[in-house]
Amino acid sequence: MTRSVPDRLLSFFSWACALSLISALFIIIGFLVLKGYKALTPELIFGDVRPLDALLLKRQVFGGLFPAMAGTFFLILLSMALALPLGLASGIYLAEFAPSGTKRVLSFLFDILSGIPSIVVGLFGFSITIFLHHYFGGRIFPCLLISALSLAFLVLPYIIRTTQIALESLPLSLRLTAPALGATKARNIFYVLLPSSLSGIISGLILAMGRCAEDTAVIMLTGAVATAGIPKSVFSGFEALPFYIYYMASEYSGPPELMKAYGAALILLILCTVLFVFSHGIKHLLRAKTQYLPNPL
Amino acid sequence: MDFQDRVFRTVFFGASVLSAGVTVAVLGFMILLSLPVLKMGFLWEVLTSPWSPGRGQFGILPMMAGTLALAFLSLLVSLPVSLGCAFFMEILHPRGAGALLKKLVHFMTAVPTVIYGFVGVFLLVPLVQEFFAYGSGMCILSASLMLGLVISPTLILFFSESFSRVPQHYLNAVDSLGGTVFQKLRHVILPQAWPGMLTGMVLAFGRAMGDTLIALMISGNAVLMPSSLLDSTRTLTAHIALIFAADFDSTEFKILFISGIVLYAMTSLGILFARYFHKRALS
Amino acid sequence: MKKNIQIRMDHLWFHYHDRVVLEDIRIEIEKNAITAISGPSGQGKSSFLMVLNRLWENIPGARVTGRVEMDFGKGFEDIHRSSLPVHRLRQRVGMVFQTPNPLPMSIYKNIAFPLTLMGEKDRAKIAFRVEAALKKAYLWDEVKDRLAENAETLSGGQQQRLCMARALAAEPTVLLLDEPTSSLDEASVRVIEDLLLELKKSCTIILVSHYMDQIQRIADHCLVLSDRRLRPDTAKGRDI
Structure with a gap:
C-alpha cells in the first residue's frame, strides 16, 4: 500500500478499536449464551407447573421465572399506559403549539428530566409513597403502581422527544397540504401529521418499552421484591426480571439458583433484542419508503 | 383560532x-x-466529612469522590475506543463494515445494564482478581472497565454524528488539495466536530455518574476515599440503593435525600454544559 | 496533431449504480492549453472532472474503468496505479468547484493549507508562496490587509479567486475548474477569465462551462459531452 504513515496508523487504530468493541460485546453475549443456554427449558419459566395452567393462573408457579416475567410484563404495560398520553400530548404541544419562549423553558426542563439518574427517580417514587402513606392512613406501600409511575417519569422525556422530533422533521409541503384545503390545526395534526410520523413515534415508544423492561434502579426502590408471585393488584409488591438478575448475582444459594439467574439474564437479553429489532425495523420501513438515490452529478 | x-x-x-x-x-x-x-444545620458537614454512622458521622464525601472517580475513569477507558470506532464508521469505512458496526453500537444501547453488571460479576471480576492476585476483584478497575463499555455507545454515536455534520464541501476542499485522511481529520474534521464531541463526552460522563447497577454490582461498595485502582469504592447511586433498606426514621435514611440532591445537581450541571456545547455545535 | 499531450484517456467508463454516465471515452488533452467541456447539464461533466483527480472515489455507488494517463514530466503515468497515492495525484491535479468552498479558517491559512498538507514547515517560504498565489489570482491587493480574517467573510467572487489561489499554491500541473464563474457577477467573471488565460502558461486547464461566449473567449479546444460520449465540438473551427 502507498498510504502515508499517519493514515496507516489511523487505520490500524480504528480497526483495533472497532474489533475490541465488537469482541467485548460478543464476549458478553457469548458468555451468557454458553453458560445459560442449558437453563432455557420450560422448567426455568414454569417450575413444575404445566405451562397452560400457569398461563391461565390456575396454579401458582414456585421456583420458576414466570412471576418475574409477568411482573416485567405488567410493569411495561402499566408504565407505558401512564407515560404515553402525557408524553404524546407534551411532544405534540412542543412541536405544534408552543411559542418559542415556552418551548425553550419546557425543553430545558425535559432535558434535565432525561438526565436525572434512575436511582434518583426511584427515590422520588419512594418519597411519593411516603406522602401517600401518611395521607391514606398507612395503606399505601411500595408497589407495582408506584414502580410503574416512577418508570413512566423515567421514560417520559424519551417519548416527548421522539414525538417532537418525528413531527418536526415532516416536510413543510406535507404540513401545508391540509391547512390549504381548509383543515383546522387539530385536524391537520390528527389526520395528517400524526399518521405520517407514526413509524418514528412507534419506534421511539418501543425503545421506551425496552427501558422499562431493563431498568433496575427505579424498581428496587419502589416495590420490586425477590418473591411475590404474580402481582394480585397494582397495590401489591411484584417480581421483575432485571431485579431478579441483580438479586441473584449476589444472593444465589448454589449452582441451581445461579443457573436460573443465567437463564433470566438470557431471557431479558432476548426480550430487549426483540424490542430493539422491532423498533429498528419500523424505522427502517419508513426510511425505505422515502429513500431515493441522491444524484451528485 | x-x-x-x-x-x-x-x-x-x-x-x-x-x-x-x-x-x-x-x-x-x-x-x-x-x-x-x-x-439541623449540618449540610456542610454532610458534604465534607466521612461516613461512619457508628460515630455519628454521616458525610457523603467518600461517595461523591467515588462517583467522580468512577465516572472519570470510565470516560478515560471509553474515550479512545469510542473515538476509534467513530473514525471507523464515519471516515474510513462509511459503508459496509462501518454500517454494520453502527448497527451493533445501536444494539448495545438496548442491552440491559443489569446484564453488563451480571457478566461483570461472573466474568470480569474473577479475571481481574486472578490477574492482580489481590482482593476480591470487585474494585474501581473492574467497575470502570465495565462502565466504560456501557457508556461507549453514547460517545460513539455522538462522535459519529458530529463527524457526519462536517459540511461535505470542506471535505471536498481538503480532498481536492491532496490531503491525506489523517490531515483531513486533524485540520478540518476534528476542529469542526469538537463542540459536538464535547456534548457527547459531557452526556456520557453524566450517564456514568447516574449509573447504579455497574457500581453497585462490581465496585465492592466499601466506603473509602478512592486511592488505588484495585481499591473498592462506593458511589452515591450505590449508596442510595444500599442504605435504602435502613430504618425510615434514621438519620442515615434522611441523608439519602441529600445524596439524591447532589446527584440531581451534578447531572443537571452536566445537562447545562451539554446544552451549551450543543448550541455551539449547531451554530 | 497535438505535439504536447498532457492527458490520455482510453476506454474510460463511468458508472453510477446501474447507470452509465460516461461511455468509452477516448481523448487526448493538450498541455498548457485551456480545454473546455460543454454540454447539457446533468450529463456528467462534473463526473468527468472527478475522474481526473479520482474524487469520484468519494461518491457512493460510483465506479470507473479504463485507462487514464498523465504526463507529470516523467512520461505518461497511469493515475490508477497502486503505487501512486491518491493524495499525491491530487496535489498535482488541482480542482476548483462550482460554489466556492473556503475552509473555516483565515484567508492566510486557507492559502497556506495545501503547503501544510505537503508538510512544508519553513514559514518564510510559506509566506512567500501565499503571497505569490494570491497575486496570481489577482486577489493580493484586495486582501493583503486582512489576511487574518475568516475567509468566509469575503464576497462570492473573492472567495472563488481565493479557492483558485489555494489550488495554485500547491503549484499543480493540471487545474480542473467546474463552472467556476456560474455563481459570480459579470465583473468577477472577467477577472477570472483573464486569470485563466494567464495561468495556462504554467498549467493545463480543463474547464467545464456552459457559457458558449466564455468558451469562445478563452478556450483553445472544446469538447461536448452528450449522450454519455465526449466529442470534439465540430461547430468550432479551430479544434482537434
Missing part, C-alpha cells in the same frame, strides 16, 4: 406543564424530605 383548536392547545399545554412539573417535583420532594437534616 377555532374553538376545537383552542381546547386541544389547552389540553396539550396542561400535559406539558404536568410533565415539566415532574422535573421540579423530583427536586422539591427531595428537598422537602431532607429538610429535617438541613434544619
Whole structure:
C-alpha cells in the first residue's frame, strides 16, 4: 500500500478499536449464551407447573421465572399506559403549539428530566409513597403502581422527544397540504401529521418499552421484591426480571439458583433484542419508503 | 383560532406543564424530605466529612469522590475506543463494515445494564482478581472497565454524528488539495466536530455518574476515599440503593435525600454544559 | 496533431449504480492549453472532472474503468496505479468547484493549507508562496490587509479567486475548474477569465462551462459531452 504513515496508523487504530468493541460485546453475549443456554427449558419459566395452567393462573408457579416475567410484563404495560398520553400530548404541544419562549423553558426542563439518574427517580417514587402513606392512613406501600409511575417519569422525556422530533422533521409541503384545503390545526395534526410520523413515534415508544423492561434502579426502590408471585393488584409488591438478575448475582444459594439467574439474564437479553429489532425495523420501513438515490452529478 | 383548536392547545399545554412539573417535583420532594437534616444545620458537614454512622458521622464525601472517580475513569477507558470506532464508521469505512458496526453500537444501547453488571460479576471480576492476585476483584478497575463499555455507545454515536455534520464541501476542499485522511481529520474534521464531541463526552460522563447497577454490582461498595485502582469504592447511586433498606426514621435514611440532591445537581450541571456545547455545535 | 499531450484517456467508463454516465471515452488533452467541456447539464461533466483527480472515489455507488494517463514530466503515468497515492495525484491535479468552498479558517491559512498538507514547515517560504498565489489570482491587493480574517467573510467572487489561489499554491500541473464563474457577477467573471488565460502558461486547464461566449473567449479546444460520449465540438473551427 502507498498510504502515508499517519493514515496507516489511523487505520490500524480504528480497526483495533472497532474489533475490541465488537469482541467485548460478543464476549458478553457469548458468555451468557454458553453458560445459560442449558437453563432455557420450560422448567426455568414454569417450575413444575404445566405451562397452560400457569398461563391461565390456575396454579401458582414456585421456583420458576414466570412471576418475574409477568411482573416485567405488567410493569411495561402499566408504565407505558401512564407515560404515553402525557408524553404524546407534551411532544405534540412542543412541536405544534408552543411559542418559542415556552418551548425553550419546557425543553430545558425535559432535558434535565432525561438526565436525572434512575436511582434518583426511584427515590422520588419512594418519597411519593411516603406522602401517600401518611395521607391514606398507612395503606399505601411500595408497589407495582408506584414502580410503574416512577418508570413512566423515567421514560417520559424519551417519548416527548421522539414525538417532537418525528413531527418536526415532516416536510413543510406535507404540513401545508391540509391547512390549504381548509383543515383546522387539530385536524391537520390528527389526520395528517400524526399518521405520517407514526413509524418514528412507534419506534421511539418501543425503545421506551425496552427501558422499562431493563431498568433496575427505579424498581428496587419502589416495590420490586425477590418473591411475590404474580402481582394480585397494582397495590401489591411484584417480581421483575432485571431485579431478579441483580438479586441473584449476589444472593444465589448454589449452582441451581445461579443457573436460573443465567437463564433470566438470557431471557431479558432476548426480550430487549426483540424490542430493539422491532423498533429498528419500523424505522427502517419508513426510511425505505422515502429513500431515493441522491444524484451528485 | 377555532374553538376545537383552542381546547386541544389547552389540553396539550396542561400535559406539558404536568410533565415539566415532574422535573421540579423530583427536586422539591427531595428537598422537602431532607429538610429535617438541613434544619439541623449540618449540610456542610454532610458534604465534607466521612461516613461512619457508628460515630455519628454521616458525610457523603467518600461517595461523591467515588462517583467522580468512577465516572472519570470510565470516560478515560471509553474515550479512545469510542473515538476509534467513530473514525471507523464515519471516515474510513462509511459503508459496509462501518454500517454494520453502527448497527451493533445501536444494539448495545438496548442491552440491559443489569446484564453488563451480571457478566461483570461472573466474568470480569474473577479475571481481574486472578490477574492482580489481590482482593476480591470487585474494585474501581473492574467497575470502570465495565462502565466504560456501557457508556461507549453514547460517545460513539455522538462522535459519529458530529463527524457526519462536517459540511461535505470542506471535505471536498481538503480532498481536492491532496490531503491525506489523517490531515483531513486533524485540520478540518476534528476542529469542526469538537463542540459536538464535547456534548457527547459531557452526556456520557453524566450517564456514568447516574449509573447504579455497574457500581453497585462490581465496585465492592466499601466506603473509602478512592486511592488505588484495585481499591473498592462506593458511589452515591450505590449508596442510595444500599442504605435504602435502613430504618425510615434514621438519620442515615434522611441523608439519602441529600445524596439524591447532589446527584440531581451534578447531572443537571452536566445537562447545562451539554446544552451549551450543543448550541455551539449547531451554530 | 497535438505535439504536447498532457492527458490520455482510453476506454474510460463511468458508472453510477446501474447507470452509465460516461461511455468509452477516448481523448487526448493538450498541455498548457485551456480545454473546455460543454454540454447539457446533468450529463456528467462534473463526473468527468472527478475522474481526473479520482474524487469520484468519494461518491457512493460510483465506479470507473479504463485507462487514464498523465504526463507529470516523467512520461505518461497511469493515475490508477497502486503505487501512486491518491493524495499525491491530487496535489498535482488541482480542482476548483462550482460554489466556492473556503475552509473555516483565515484567508492566510486557507492559502497556506495545501503547503501544510505537503508538510512544508519553513514559514518564510510559506509566506512567500501565499503571497505569490494570491497575486496570481489577482486577489493580493484586495486582501493583503486582512489576511487574518475568516475567509468566509469575503464576497462570492473573492472567495472563488481565493479557492483558485489555494489550488495554485500547491503549484499543480493540471487545474480542473467546474463552472467556476456560474455563481459570480459579470465583473468577477472577467477577472477570472483573464486569470485563466494567464495561468495556462504554467498549467493545463480543463474547464467545464456552459457559457458558449466564455468558451469562445478563452478556450483553445472544446469538447461536448452528450449522450454519455465526449466529442470534439465540430461547430468550432479551430479544434482537434
